[in-house]
Amino acid sequence: MRRHRWRYLAGAAVLLVIDVLQLLIPRVLGDVADAFASGQLSAAYAARQALTLLLLAALISSGRWAWRHLLLGASRLLEADLRRQLFAHLQRMSSGYFVRHRVGDLMAHLTNDVQAVRMAAGQGVVLSIDALFMTTAVVAMMASSADLRLALAAAAPLLLLSAGLTYTGREVHRRFRAVQEGFSRLTEFAEENIGGIRVVKALAREEQERLRFERIAAEQVELNVRLARVWAIMGPMTEAAVGLAYVVVLLLGGRLVVSGEVSLGRFVAFAGYLGMLIWPLTSIGWLINMVQRGRASLERLAALLAEQPDVEELPDAVSPGRLSGRIEVRHLTFTYPGATRPALSDVSFTVEPGQVVGIVGRTGAGKSTLAQLLLRLYDPPAGTILYDGRDVRSLKLEELRRQIGYVPQDGFLFSVSIADNIAMGLDPTHDEGDDVRERVEAAARLAHIHEDVMRFPQGYDSLVGERGVALSGGQKQRTSIARALVKDPPILILDDALSAVDAETERAILEDLRGVLRTRTAIVITHRLSAVREADQILVLDEGRVVERGTHAELLRRGGLYARLYERQRLEAELAAPEATGSDGLARVEWHAASG
Incomplete structure (x- = not known):
């Protein structure tokens, strides 16, 4: 709000001027009533007063447009600022943060919570200024325009109203917070279900998922109804208080007019001011509702913004320059936050520039954990x-990650074109110009995705859909490989990046990549051992430890875990091959199984 303080101040000033002008209307009507009662009302006087009312109406209308533009416009700008701040904060957060927080909850922060804060910072500010000034000014004008006894009698029901609104305000705050948390659960379920709609349909789970959604939606309805019950009390409570005040004014004020203690004009003005009091008093209910909603949402946003990333760049971090590709891992032991067992234990190895290192092992051995640590995720x-030779924690994060081509197993793609997905690997501050498309296509050829792309109607400009839904698993992985290759990194990390392609395509991709890998350091993490046969060094991980290391031939000769995994995969390949379906092939498989 400080950033837009001049809009707020100007809007508040205009609003106060308009409120003052509105206070003049009952006084004008009271003067006309007194002139009529005294027999001094003339056509000329009535015309002048009518023109005065028209002028006031014109000024009030113009002023209302101005303060709406200034105050409500400021709240829209504040909403945009807050949403940008939240998104930038989420971009700063580390990978572990998104493991701990649900996507639906974060989406609720960016939508409903921000909107509630905007309403409190816009309409809430208007109502607070209006209610405070108008209530104070109207009560003062009522006291000055009539007998003090009449003003005190009219104010008594309004004091009871303030006590009731204080209680309902606390309840609105508590119940709206529950509503927002319920909305987070609803959003999370819907986002996850729609994202996994193909799995839902494949398992014929549509009806069960619909029923689950209905249960969550029914819970959200109940939370909103509980909030609405409290909110619904505020309007009738205010109207009852104002109605009671009118009864008191008519009974006591009428008697004072008849007795001559109060003039008819002053009584008309007093009644007019009392009518003007209805809006600020009613708006107090709206204000409490709005402010409490905004406060509850702001507390949720503040808690989100207060969290700090697990991985932060040190203040004295240095630029790594162009890396040669030498990597050293020294006695690395790592445990995920909240876990009881380390994912990696005493892992040590060295990769020289230009070497290809294969990392293999069974599922859960710690291979992907090692890749994420190398990226300092x-x-x-x-x-x-x-x-x-420099500690990864001492290097600037962005510059380090720009020099590592990383291909994760899931191959996440964004809802843009194939060309744009591949070009995301480029540095937008340096890699611009006419050669971007050429570099994209060159990387796609190396990743063996170019021919597939050209079969699409729009070629590289074809949209891939949300999360790459228009592409197969293998096509997504190859597109991700192209995205890593396009920036020509000195270090390449492939984390089971070819798991979704067939063995023949894998061999063709690796053959084409060999020329690329000669000029850079490559770490190939895979469960398919044929992918690392030509590696300079192979590390075998088991339960977070390096249990074997050596070349493909050396590891086979030792007959350890690597040899057993290799033999099992070879048998599976033979069993899946067409020639293995005959009696000779079956005999070979049985012989290998027996000998293994």
Whole structure:
């Protein structure tokens, strides 16, 4: 709000001027009534007063447009600022943050919570200024325009109203917070279900998922109804208080007019002011509702913004320069936050520039954890991972990650064209110009996705849909490989990046990549051992430890875990091959199984 303080101040000033002008209307009507009662009302006087009312109406209308433009416009700007701040904050947060927080909850923060804050900072500010000034000014004008006894009698029901509104305000705050948390659960379920709609349909789960959604939606309805019950009390409570005040004014004020203690004009003005009091008093209910909603949402947003990323760039971080590709891992032990067992234990190895290192092992051995630590998506212990002899924690994060081509197993794609998905690997501050499309296509050819792309009607400009839904699993992985290759990184990390392609395509991709890999350091994480046969060094992980290391031939000769995994995969390949379906093939499989 400080950023837009001049709009707020100007809008508040205009609003106060308009409120003052509105206070003049009952006084004009009272003067006309007194002139009529005294027999001094003339056509000329009535015309002048009518023109005065028209002028006041014109000024009030213009002023209302001005303060709406200033105050409500400021709240819209504040909403945009807050939404940008929240999104930038989410971009700063580490990978572990998104494991702990549901997507639906974050979406509720960016939508409903921000909107509630905007309403409190816009209409809520208007109502607070209007209610405070108009209530105070109208009561003062009522006291000055009539007998003090009449003003005190009219104010008594309004004091009872304030006590009731205080209680309902607290309830609105508590119940609206529950509503927002329920909305988070509803959004999370819907987002997850729509994202996984193909799985839902494949399992014929449509009816069950519909019923689950109905249960969550019914809970949300109940939460909103509980809030509405409290909110519904505010309007009738205010109207009852104002109605009671009118009864008191008519009974007591009528008697004072008849007795001559109060003139008819002053009584008309007093009644007019009492009518003007209805809006600010009614708006107090709206104001409490709006402010309490905004307060509840602001508390949720403040809690989100207060969280700090697990991985932060140190103040004295240095630029890594162009990395040569030398990687050292020294006695690395890492445990995920909240876990009881380490995911990696005492892992050590060295990768020289230009080497290809394969990392293999069974599911859950810690392979992907190692890849994420090399990228510093999680913070490794100090001195355990070094690039060109420098601790990874001492390097600037953005510059480090720009020099690592990382291909995750899931191959996430964004809802843009194929060309734009691949070009995301480029540095937008340096990689611009006419050669971007050429580099994109060159990377796509290396990743063996170019031919598939050209079969689409719009080629590289074809949209891939949400999360790449228009592409197969293998096509998504190859597009992700192209995205990593397009920026020509000195270090390439493939985290089971070819799991969704067939063995023949995998061999063709790896063959084309060999020329690329000669000029850079590559870490190939895979469960398919044929992908690392040509690696300079192979590390075998089991339960977070390096249990074997060596070349493909050396590991086979030792007959350890690597040899057993390789033999099992070879048998599976033979069993799946067409020639393995005959009696000779079956005999070979049985012989291998028996000998293994």
